[in-house]
Structures are given as C-alpha cells and as structure tokens.
Amino acid sequence: MARTYKISFRTRIQNNKSFQRLHDCLKQLNVKHWAYDFQDFLLTLTSELSDFTLIQATLRSAGYVCHFLKLENLEEPGGLAIG
Numbered sequence: 001m002a003r004t005y006k007i008s009f010r011t012r013i014q015n016n017k018s019f020q021r022l023h024d025c026l027k028q029l030n031v032k033h034w035a036y037d038f039q040d041f042l043l044t045l046t047s048e049l050s051d052f053t054l055i056q057a058t059l060r061s062a063g064y065v066c067h068f069l070k071l072e073n074l075e076e077p078g079g080l081a082i083g
Contacts, residue, residue, distance in 0.1 A: 002048040003048065003073055003074075003075045004046060004047070004048055004073075004074045004075060005046070005047055005048070005049065005052075005071055005072060005073055005074060006044060006045070006046055006070075006071070006072040006074055007044070007045045007046075007047060007049075007052050007055060007068075007070070007071050007072075008042060008043070008044045008045075008068075008069040008070045008071075009042070009043045009044075009045075009055075009056065009059070009066040009067060009068055009069060010040075010041050010042055010043075010066070010067045010069055011041060011043050011059070011064050011065060011066040011067070012041050012064075012065070013036060013038075013041075018063075019036075021062050021063070022036075022043075022059070022062070022064065024062075025058050025059055025062045025064075026045065028058065029047070029049065029054070029055055029058055030047075030048075030049075031045050031046070031047045031049075031055070032046070032047075033045070033046035033047075034046065042069075043066070046074070052068055052071050053068075056068055
C-alpha cells in the first residue's frame with residue numbers, strides 16, 4: 001500500500017479559467033484531494049506522490065509560480081514535515 005502525503009505550496013490563482021487549469025494539472029498527476037485557501041494563497045494536496053518536485057514542475061509548466069512549503073507523511077504519527 002502506498003504512503004499518503006500532504007503537500008503544501010504557496011501560489012496565486014487569478015480567475016476561474018486558471019482554477020480549471022489547476023484542476024486539470026492535478027488530475028493529470030492523479031491527485032484526488034486538494035484545497036486552495038484564497039486568503040493565504042495556499043494550495044494543499046493529498047497524494048501518494050512523495051516527489052513534490054514533480055508536482056511543482058507540472059504546475060510551473062502550466063504557468064503557476066509555486067513555492068514549496070511542506071511535505072507531511074500522513075501514515076506516521078506526527079507526520080514527516082519538510083520545509
């Protein structure tokens with residue numbers, strides 16, 4: 001069974017079209033659970049991908065500037081936090 005990670009990026013979503021593009025990128029990466037906080041510009045994903053650089057590269061190729069903040073292993077008590 002694959003480990004599940006919570007990955008956080010800081011980025012800006014400008015409009016509904018940009019929001020749809022973000023949705024399409026995350027779907028391509030098989031990210032099923034994600035949330036965006038419009039006040040803090042914080043994108044949080046739940047994914048089986050531990051390589052946040054792949055996610056970051058995919059988002060950047062779609063035109064987003066994403067600053068990686070944190071990676072947590074949701075399978076471990078207290079989680080593994082990086083960032």
